[in-house]
Amino acid sequence: MTQSGCLFYLEVILDKYCPLYQKEKDKKWCKPASTDPIYRKYCQIHTLSRxxxxxxxxxxxxxxxxxxxxxxxxxxxxxxxxxxxxxxxxxxxxxxxxxxxxxVKSEKPPVDAIVDTIFPNFILRHEDEDYLRQRAILTPQNDDADLINKHMFKKLQGQTMTYKSSDEICNGSTDAIEQQQSYPVE
Structure with missing residues (x-):
């Protein structure tokens, strides 16, 4: 989320839950949250630096x-x-x-090129923890991650195992709403 998106979200929260902010804000024309003195009085701007x-x-x-x-x-x-x-x-x-x-430039298919660039000699070094720890392929979509994972697993010898997991909270849980807020869907 960009900084302006965060500020808008913060202003929505302040409007809804902070009566003092609502009262002070009503006295003047609505300004962007980042320049609003009321906002500056109650909040600090933090920016991502790493x-x-x-x-x-x-x-x-x-x-x-x-x-x-x-x-x-x-x-x-x-x-x-x-x-x-x-x-x-x-x-x-x-x-x-x-x-x-x-x-990554290559004549190979894109997944091959990316994997070969990020994980050179993968077949020989796939058990080397330091080698694996130093590398990662980042992708914003799960479908792409699945495609890359399948490609990498095809390179490995031996039998595969599938471990089951869950990516959602059981609605029958006592605190289902609070838990769903703690574990947002990707």
Missing amino acids: IMRVNEYTADGHLDSRKQLFNKWVLDIGDDNVPAVCKDGEEEATWIEIPEQFI
């Missing part, structure tokens, strides 16, 4: 400048510092250009 999903360090403890650049770029997207464009027929600009240094 991406936790991509470790900026190599296995031997040195900073990896490529990973730092990637993290900065992702933060810039979230802060609306990367220009976006509209495609034909769209009203909102949501398309951004990915810098060349972050694109």
Whole structure:
């Protein structure tokens, strides 16, 4: 969620649950929450300054400048510092250009290219915990993650096992509503 989206959500919460905020806000024209003195009086602005999903360090403890650049770029997207464009027929600009240094180029199918780039020598090193710990393929959609996982498992020898899990809360639980808020659906 971008900062403006967070501020809007915060203002909705303040309007609903904070009578003092409601009373003070009614005295003046509605302003964006980030510039509203009432907002500043009761809240602090926090901004994301570090991406936790991509470790900026190599296995031997040195900073990896490529990973730092990637993290900065992702933060810039979230802060609306990367220009976006509209495609034909769209009203909102949501398309951004990915810098060349972050694109995996190959003649192979995309999943093969990504896996081979992120996990070179996977078949030989799939049991090496340090090797696996240093690598990850991030994707925003579960379908893509499933496709990549299937591709990786096909490379492994031996019998596979499936472990069952659940991704929703039982509605018969005593605190079902509170639990559903604690475990949002992806």
